[in-house]
Amino acid sequence: MLIIEPKGGLKFFGWKECVEYRDLLYFMVLRDVTVLYKQTILGIAWALLSPLFSVVVFSVIFGGMLHVPSEGVPYAVFTAAGMLPWNYFAQSLTGATNSLIQGTNLFTKVYFPRVFIPLVPVFSKLVDFAISFLILAVLMLWYHIAPSWNAIFLPLLLAMMMLTSAGFGMFLSALAIQYRDIRHAMNFVIQALMYAAPVVWPVTKVPVAARLWYGFYPMAGVIEGFRAALLNTGPMPWDLIAAGFVTAAGSFLLGGLYFRRTERLFADVA
Amino acid sequence: MSGKIAISVEGLGKAYRIGMEEQRHETFVGACAAFLRSPFKNFREVRGLGNFDGAEDASDIIWALKDVSFEVKHGEAVGIIGRNGAGKSTLLKILSRITEPTRGRAEIHGRVASLLEVGTGFHPDLTGRENVYLNGTILGMKKSEVDAKFDQIVDFSGVEKFMDTPVKRYSSGMRVRLAFSVAAHLEPEILIVDEVLAVGDAEFQKKCLGKMENAASQGRTVLFVSHNMEAVLTLCGRGVILNDGGVSFIGDAPEAVHRYQHASLGPAENGQSHVIWAGPPSNGKYSVDKLEVLDLDGRPKRGLQTWDDVRFRIHYTAPEDLKAGSAILEIRDYRDTRLAVMDSGLALPLKAGSHFVDCVVPRLPLAAGDYFIGLGLALSNAQWLWRNANAGIIVVGGRDVFASGRPPVHSRMLFAVPHQWSASPTR
Numbered sequence: 001m002l003i004i005e006p007k008g009g010l011k012f013f014g015w016k017e018c019v020e021y022r023d024l025l026y027f028m029v030l031r032d033v034t035v036l037y038k039q040t041i042l043g044i045a046w047a048l049l050s051p052l053f054s055v056v057v058f059s060v061i062f063g064g065m066l067h068v069p070s071e072g073v074p075y076a077v078f079t080a081a082g083m084l085p086w087n088y089f090a091q092s093l094t095g096a097t098n099s100l101i102q103g104t105n106l107f108t109k110v111y112f113p114r115v116f117i118p119l120v121p122v123f124s125k126l127v128d129f130a131i132s133f134l135i136l137a138v139l140m141l142w143y144h145i146a147p148s149w150n151a152i153f154l155p156l157l158l159a160m161m162m163l164t165s166a167g168f169g170m171f172l173s174a175l176a177i178q179y180r181d182i183r184h185a186m187n188f189v190i191q192a193l194m195y196a197a198p199v200v201w202p203v204t205k206v207p208v209a210a211r212l213w214y215g216f217y218p219m220a221g222v223i224e225g226f227r228a229a230l231l232n233t234g235p236m237p238w239d240l241i242a243a244g245f246v247t248a249a250g251s252f253l254l255g256g257l258y259f260r261r262t263e264r265l266f267a268d269v270a
Numbered sequence: 271m272s273g274k275i276a277i278s279v280e281g282l283g284k285a286y287r288i289g290m291e292e293q294r295h296e297t298f299v300g301a302c303a304a305f306l307r308s309p310f311k312n313f314r315e316v317r318g319l320g321n322f323d324g325a326e327d328a329s330d331i332i333w334a335l336k337d338v339s340f341e342v343k344h345g346e347a348v349g350i351i352g353r354n355g356a357g358k359s360t361l362l363k364i365l366s367r368i369t370e371p372t373r374g375r376a377e378i379h380g381r382v383a384s385l386l387e388v389g390t391g392f393h394p395d396l397t398g399r400e401n402v403y404l405n406g407t408i409l410g411m412k413k414s415e416v417d418a419k420f421d422q423i424v425d426f427s428g429v430e431k432f433m434d435t436p437v438k439r440y441s442s443g444m445r446v447r448l449a450f451s452v453a454a455h456l457e458p459e460i461l462i463v464d465e466v467l468a469v470g471d472a473e474f475q476k477k478c479l480g481k482m483e484n485a486a487s488q489g490r491t492v493l494f495v496s497h498n499m500e501a502v503l504t505l506c507g508r509g510v511i512l513n514d515g516g517v518s519f520i521g522d523a524p525e526a527v528h529r530y531q532h533a534s535l536g537p538a539e540n541g542q543s544h545v546i547w548a549g550p551p552s553n554g555k556y557s558v559d560k561l562e563v564l565d566l567d568g569r570p571k572r573g574l575q576t577w578d579d580v581r582f583r584i585h586y587t588a589p590e591d592l593k594a595g596s597a598i599l600e601i602r603d604y605r606d607t608r609l610a611v612m613d614s615g616l617a618l619p620l621k622a623g624s625h626f627v628d629c630v631v632p633r634l635p636l637a638a639g640d641y642f643i644g645l646g647l648a649l650s651n652a653q654w655l656w657r658n659a660n661a662g663i664i665v666v667g668g669r670d671v672f673a674s675g676r677p678p679v680h681s682r683m684l685f686a687v688p689h690q691w692s693a694s695p696t697r
Contacts, residue, residue, distance in 0.1 A: 002382065004367060005375035024407035031393055031404055038395040038436075109390045110408055111367040264370040267363065268286065 011260050012253075018113050025116050025123075032095075032124035047128040051087050052135055055080045062200045071202045071233040077139045081231055082199040082223045084136055088129040089161050089219055090190050095121025096169025097186055100177040104270045114263045115256070118173040122166045136230065150229040150236050157225045160241070160248045164218045167251030170259040178262070178269050198223050203237070215243030275379060276460055276491040277342040277365070282374035284335040284360050334360040336515045337374070342508075344380070344459075347492040349502035349523055351530050352512035353640075358495045361512065362386060362464050365493065380459035380491070383410055387464075389449030394438035398429060398448055401437050405452045419455045427451035454481045460491040465498070479504065499527045499639075499681045527681050544570035546643055546662035552587045556655040558597070558645045559624065560585040563664065566630065575669040576638060576678060576686050582612075582629040586647060588620040595620035595655065597627050600644035601636070601664075603684060609641070613648075620647065635687055638668035639680025 018025070037043045055076060062068040063075025070078035096118040100107075103117045140146070176182035197219040198205075206214045214220050215237075221244035224237040335357040342348050352358050363369045365376060366384030391408045392401050402423055406416040416423075424430045427448040429440070437445055463482065479501060486492050486505055496502055502509060502523055509526025511519040519529050547561040564581040565571045571580060584597045596614040603609055618627050641664050646657035668677035671686050678686040 002367075002378040003375060004364060004371065004378070006371055006373060021407070021410075023411075023413040026413070027400075027404045027407050031396060031400070034400065035393055035395050106391055106408070108368060109387045110384065112408060112410070267369040 012256050021113050028120045029123045032120050033127050047131040051083055051132045054083055058200050068201050073231050074143050077143055080136050080139055081227045084132050085222050085226050086199045088125055092122045092125040092165040097172040097176055100173040108267050118169040122162055145231055147230045148232040157222045160218055161222050163248040163252045167255035170255035174259045174262045177266055215240035216247050218244035218248045274344045275341055276344045277378050279376045280339050282338040282371050285331050285333050285372045287331055333515050338517050340510055340520055345489040347486040347506045349506035349509045350495045356512040357515040358512055362495055366462055382460040383456045383458035384462035385453050388453055395436055397436055398433040402452055409456055423451050423455050462493045464495045544572055554589050556588055556647050558586050575667040577633045577671045580631045580634050583626050585626040587624045588622055590622045592620040594650040598646040598648055599629055602642045635685045636666045637678035637680050637683050637686050638666050640665050
């Protein structure tokens with residue numbers, strides 16, 4: 001039996017319902033992936049070209065001209081290992097934030113778990129992420145760098161990124177459907193966040209006293225973790241990862257609660 | 271199964287906040303200050319969109335639905351009828367869980383599918399096949415169910431040759447057929463349908479109706495919202511009339527349709543204005559500014575009834591004299607069938623300036639019902655200078671013109687033609 005009435009209070013989104021509709025999530029992700037490169041000449045190669053471009057630019061400017069230190073590996077590999085997870089994070093977060101506004105014609109016409117809408121980019125951008133790994137693989141071959149055993153922890157880092165962008169994505173998308181300002185602010189917030197993350201510079205630049213606090217920015221642990229695991233730049237930065245996980249899990253929880261609380265209004269304010 | 275409740279609705283209400291009145295600022299300083307304050311004002315406004323605490327009678331709140339209660343039994347087909355803005359769509363949106371009620375509650379027993387639109391989620395870049403799966407799962411099917419019904423869906427749609435073509439290359443008819451075909455193969459216990467039938471050509475509409483009739487006859491519960499009284503009569507056993515957000519009648523469908531078409535009109539209770547259309551001032555271009563419904567003496571006419579004498583007064587503006595220009599008045603029914611076109615023609619060419627022309631219709635032969643009015647100014651070679659195909663609605667009330675005890679009503683006939691019967695002379 002289904003009961004429809006005004007709901008109040010705090011609730012997390014319904015897992016049972018999401019499981020019931022899991023096929024829909026699959027097709028929505030599939031749609032997102034297929035549509036992105038339809039009717040392009042280069043197709044999926046674009047997933048390689050845009051990060052490649054950034055890697056080249058950053059290598060020239062920060063590595064070549066400004067001589068930013070790179071933890072003992074060539075700067076190109078160093079920045080690529082940071083660029084790839086960053087690109088995924090930026091794309092999935094932006095995608096999730098704008099998702100509700102773009103999906104208005106879906107949720108004003110039919111019922112399904114609304115939370116799928118911001119979650120779709122979190123999954124669909126994984127495809128680009130996986131493909132862009134080719135760049136890193138080629139660079140590692142070129143410079144003869146082998147990954148360390150710590151690479152088994154990569155799924156953990158990936159989960160951390162996904163949780164973070166899902167959490168903030170749910171929160172920001174729910175906010176953006178009501179306050180369209182979010183959408184405009186996103187452009188430069190993402191840029192600020194990139195320079196705040198150790199994408200073009202090594203985390204050793206952060207004062208030791210501030211290191212743990214810095215760790216609460218999940219991308220710090222993720223990016224440093226990627227470098228340690230794949231480029232063998234040092235031991236896994238577990239302190240950063242632990243702090244980052246607190247933020248990731250917290251944002252997922254709070255984002256989920258906020259989304260659930262506001263989703264009843266989406267159709268009215270969209 | 272009969273007797274079991276499928277849908278029960280109790281005291282359902284839904285409030286919307288409409289735009290607040292803009293403040294106007296006389297001075298530059300005032301305007302600047304307002305500009306600086308506007309983020310705060312906007313914040314309050316946007317926040318208020320979903321916040322109704324303690325705002326019972328605030329002037330900027332409208333209750334789209336208030337205290338609606340009814341029950342639908344399993345296997346019943348119920349039609350919901352009402353004028354535009356009566357709350358039909360809001361009710362459907364609440365029952366399909368798209369929006370939440372402000373108060374009250376509804377219980378739905380059984381698996382429900384709602385069709386407020388055909389082809390939700392269709393993406394132009396995806397192929398027909400991909401869209402069938404996407405659309406099917408959005409409507410609540412599992413992948414395995416779509417797999418199982420895929421061939422039937424494709425068959426029914428009649429576009430099997432194009433299943434691997436992106437939908438954007440389809441004609442709009444093909445797209446609608448494919449989309450409806452997916453929807454038609456849902457097998458919910460309860461089906462909630464909004465005027466999906468308003469799309470597509472006549473043949474396709476027939477197909478849709480047939481499919482829904484099937485659903486109803488197979489013992490599914492159907493809740494059907496429509497302007498199409500014929501469809502309501504064919505499909506539904508019971509009818510609910512919504513009026514101004516509340517339920518004004520629940521009962522047998524024929525009775526409901528009958529009441530709806532009449533209730534529209536006893537002369538007094540009809541609040542409809544005699545001004546059917548009033549447009550913004552034209553900037554020296556050709557335009558129709560106003561359409562009034564008057565009686566023969568030129569007084570505002572309310573409560574129009576079958577066989578009334580009517581004077582339609584069209585106020586227009588023309589920048590210059592136009593010998594070949596004329597004013598045109600059209601009457602259409604809910605199916606968009608043009609019932610009458612009245613053209614001022616060469617008899618009354620358009621004159622420069624703002625003027626009016628009258629079109630007198632003696633004994634308006636329309637049966638009771640709602641009719642759509644189209645207005646236009648045109649050149650004699652059928653080129654429009656100005657046109658509004660949906661300028662407004664006239665509501666014709668029933669009158670027992672044939673003294674048969676049954677006033678002519680839209681659901682039985684469109685026209686009440688004055689006539690006389692006579693028998694062969696007896697020897």
